[in-house]
Amino acid sequence: MSKTEIKKSSLLISENGIEKATSKKRLEVLKTYKIYIGGQFPRTESGRYYVPTNAGGKKLANVCLSSRKDFRDAVVSARGAFGSWSTRAAFNRGQILYRMAEMLEGRKAQFIEELIQQDSSKGKAEKELNLAIDRLIYYAGWCDKYQQLFSAVNPVASSHFNFSVPEPMGVVSIIAPQNDSLLGLVSVIAPVIAGGNTCIILASETKPLCSVTFAEVLNSSDLPGGVVNILTGKVSELATWFVDHMDVNATIFCENDPDLKKMMQEKSAINLKRIFFYDKIKWNTDQGQSPYLILDTQEIKTTWHPIENIAGSGGGY
Helix, strand or coil: CCCCCCCCCCCCEEECCEEECCCCCCCCCCCEECCEECCECCCCCCCCEECCECCCCCECCEEECCCHHHHHHHHHHHHHHHHHHHCCCHHHHHHHHHHHHHHHHHCHHHHHHHHHHCCCCHHHHHHHHHHHHHHHHHHHHHCCCHHHHHCEEECCCCCEEEEEEEEECCEEEEECCCCCCCHHHHHHHHHHHHCCCEEEEECCCCCCHHHHHHHHHHHCCCCCCCCEEEECCCHHHHHHHHHHCCCCCEEEECCCCHHHHHHHHHHHHHCCCEEEECCCCCCCCHHHCCHHHHHHCEEEEEEEEECCCCCCCCCCC
16 A cells, blocks of 8 residues: 555544444535624524524524524614614615615525525515515605605694694514514515614514625614514413513513413503514515504604794684
8 A cells, every 4th residue: 555545543432322324425514694683693692502404404594593692682772773763764765675676686596495495485575575575665655655645733722833744763672473584574564664663572483594694784784783673483382571671662562372461561651661562474575565654653743832923812813
């Protein structure tokens, strides 16, 4: 044997105490999908992850299992971004939402592939993606119009000018539809941020791929960091913190779980947090888009302004 010849090792691989021959099949390197907080893509501070599978048992990715600390970090980020986002010109918010739709359109192939990996057919995946794009454009158009629809000049029996206008609530926590990868996620984020709020959203546990990829779209769409924060993980672990945090002004829950609904209603009383249940909305229909979804996360502010009566009672010219 030549001195330069290398003899192949005859060692066997040991797994769980059982030795087996070397596998000739290449192991696939799964992509690690990170969370999205404050415009950055950190790994979860817990160091935990899980591997979702599709109906055929295929492993999809390594996905972060977010913790309470991740949620707290996201709330801090969302609160920090609220001031500048809520006071931004309405037409500029519309431009940014439209830019999201443009970026989503440019990455259609990737999203369709991910939807197919998560058990969707090609036809259904294309339809879902097109609806998500159209939904962003729909809310982009409402950014500078919903105020006119929901504001009012109120008649009062005194020398005052009285008017009511909608204002964003603040930080909104959202538990997205768990059986929907993309369309439901977009449909709950868009009206919240169109109205000037910031949000933290928990994506689908079983179908998380499109949610993290959508975070990449947000990151390249001129959206300021912290306006949208996307976490992945278990609803059973994080639901309590989503509704319990004192710096969250409203919570949106998209699942039909009576126990979690009751828990949210009870804990929301601590800081008078608004709770919205969207479990009966069919996101792939016209029911899934409405300016009234923007109004849900708005407060109505009424202002009284004293005025002079030019022609008082009995006055004339």
